[in-house]
Structures are given as structure tokens and as C-alpha cells.
Amino acid sequence: MSIGRQERALSEISAFVDQQSQFWDAAKPPRALFHYTSPGGLIGIVTTKVIWASDMLSLNDASEAAYPSRLIGEVLDANHPNVSEEHRQRFKTQLTDYTFRLFSPFVVCFSEEDDLLSQWRAYGNGGEGFALELTFAWLSSLESGGFRLRKVIYERAQQEDLILMLLQQVSSLLGDQTFSEGEQAQIWQGAAASLAPWVIMFKDPAFSEEREWRLVNTNLMRATHFRRSGHRIVPYLEIAIKDAEAITGVIRGPYFAGADERGVYYMMVSNGFVLGATIRDSRIPLRK
Numbered sequence: 442m443s444i445g446r447q448e449r450a451l452s453e454i455s456a457f458v459d460q461q462s463q464f465w466d467a468a469k470p471p472r473a474l475f476h477y478t479s480p481g482g483l484i485g486i487v488t489t490k491v492i493w494a495s496d497m498l499s500l501n502d503a504s505e506a507a508y509p510s511r512l513i514g515e516v517l518d519a520n521h522p523n524v525s526e527e528h529r530q531r532f533k534t535q536l537t538d539y540t541f542r543l544f545s546p547f548v549v550c551f552s553e554e555d556d557l558l559s560q561w562r563a564y565g566n567g568g569e570g571f572a573l574e575l576t577f578a579w580l581s582s583l584e585s586g587g588f589r590l591r592k593v594i595y596e597r598a599q600q601e602d603l604i605l606m607l608l609q610q611v612s613s614l615l616g617d618q619t620f621s622e623g624e625q626a627q628i629w630q631g632a633a634a635s636l637a638p639w640v641i642m643f644k645d646p647a648f649s650e651e652r653e654w655r656l657v658n659t660n661l662m663r664a665t666h667f668r669r670s671g672h673r674i675v676p677y678l679e680i681a682i683k684d685a686e687a688i689t690g691v692i693r694g695p696y697f698a699g700a701d702e703r704g705v706y707y708m709m710v711s712n713g714f715v716l717g718a719t720i721r722d723s724r725i726p727l728r729k
Contacts, residue, residue, distance in 0.1 A: 514533065545664075571692065572692040579684050603639055
């Protein structure tokens with residue numbers, strides 16, 4: 442097989458993955474998504490007009506990568522009549538070796554929920570943080586810069602179906618003509634790398650209340666910035682907020698009830714985020 446035909450086969454696999462990655466109604470998108478952060482995080486985003494996309498594999502929650510890896514392994518180990526044992530094992534080998542070697546996922550996490558206790562505790566400084574409201578339209582516009590919004594999938598049956606669909610797609614491509622062992626390895630390697638966007642979208646069903654979305658890089662990108670998070674050094678990319686109307690509000694965490702809000706208001710306005718100066722408090726009755 443010529444290099445051109447091999448590249449076309451890999452392109453077909455990549456296109457298939459991309460086509461299956463739209464798990465929301467494009468005609469009825471959410472108006473806004475919410476990014477929970479600490480007071481320091483809010484100050485940094487607003488005053489620098491930059492939001493950070495962090496290396497997913499360096500995040501604090503080890504299950505971010507462990508759950509989808511375990512899930513894919515379990516699907517591959519099951520007996521599926523439409524996918525041969527040879528193809529499943531070949532894919533498993535390539536998945537382990539190449540999924541994140543060829544693609545480094547940088548993500549920013551959002552929620553459809555603007556006032557969720559688990560989000561305040563995990564990302565909103567234990568209730569003393571903020572949820573930044575960003576328009577869906579602006580987040581979607583970042584696709585031209587190499588990022589795309591992905592809606593997290595929590596339903597296990599749907600996750601399994603997607604993995605099997607990809608396996609069947611690759612098996613079908615390989616069955617259309619005869620390939621050498623080396624050519625098959627190259628195609629399975631490409632298929633494993635193409636699965637990376639789905640790995641980012643798969644999350645344990647136990648977290649379904651988060652209704653999470655992720656802004657993910659679609660191109661191969663190298664980190665240009667680094668930050669400390671506990672004992673970790675986390676690579677990250679900067680995403681410029683060039684639209685002053687991208688931020689349309691700020692929700693203050695449960696522990697802010699009754700506190701003066703002038704500081705937040707003046708910070709938003711003085712940095713050009715006039716719409717973002719719409720400030721409201723959490724409705725959760727959590728008090729010190």
C-alpha cells in the first residue's frame with residue numbers, strides 16, 4: 442500500500458472519531474458554562490484576560506485517565522463477535538503505547554451547573570471561591586484556535602458502544618484489502634491515537650451530577666507555561682479572552698453570603714468585563 446493510501450485510511454479513522462464526538466444538540470446549546478475557581482484564580486483570569494488549559498495527565502485526580510483506560514481495557518477483553526480477538530489485542534497494544542504519546546490533551550473544565558456543592562468543594566476553594574460564567578458562543582469560537590468543546594459522557598453503555606464502533610470501523614477498513622503486518626500496525630497505532638478525544642470525554646458515572654464539559658485542544662500542542670499544583674508541576678497553555686462579552690457573570694461561593702461584593706464588581710468593570718459585573722451569590726446554605 443502506498444503512503445498516500447495509508448494516510449487516507451488514517452484520515453478516515455480520524456474523521457470517524459470526530460463525527461461521533463458531537464454528543465449535544467447543536468440547535469439547543471446551553472447559553473453559558475461555568476468555570477469554578479479560587480479567589481486567586483478569578484483574579485488571575487480577569488486581570489490577565491487569560492484562562493489556562495492544563496495538561497490532563499498532570500491533573501490532581503488520577504482517575505481522569507485511569508477510568509477510561511480501565512474501561513477500554515475491559516471492552517477489549519470481552520468477547521465481541523464482530524471484532525476478532527487478533528484485532529482487539531492489536532488495538533490494546535497500540536492503545537497502551539501510543540494514545541497519549543502522539544496527543545497531549547490540554548483541557549479547561551466547565552459545568553452546566555452554576556451552583557453545585559461538589560464543584561464548590563472540589564474546585565471553588567471549598568466554598569470560598571467563584572464560578573465564572575462564560576458564554577457558550579465564545580467558547581465555541583475558540584475552535585478556530587485549535588480548541589473544541591466536548592461534552593463529557595457518563596453513561597457506561599454509550600462509552601462501550603463508541604469503543605466498539607471504532608474497532609469495527611478499523612476492522613472494516615483492514616478487511617477491504619490486504620495489508621502487511623507493518624501497515625496494520627501503523628493503522629492500529631493511528632486508531633489508538635485518534636481515540637484520545639474520546640478518552641477525555643469518558644468519565645465515571647458517579648460524577649454525572651457535574652454535567653461537565655471540557656475545552657480540549659484538537660491539534661498537537663506543546664506547553665509553553667508551567668505552574669505548581671501541590672507536589673506536581675503542571676504544564677498548561679494560555680487561552681486569551683479577547684471578547685469583553687465572553688464573561689457574563691460571577692457567582693460567589695456559599696461562604697460569601699452577606700459579604701461586600703464591591704471588590705469583585707470593580708475588578709470586573711476596570712478590566713472591561715462590564716457584563717461580568719453581574720454578581721450573584723450561591724443559594725446553598727453552607728456557612729462557617
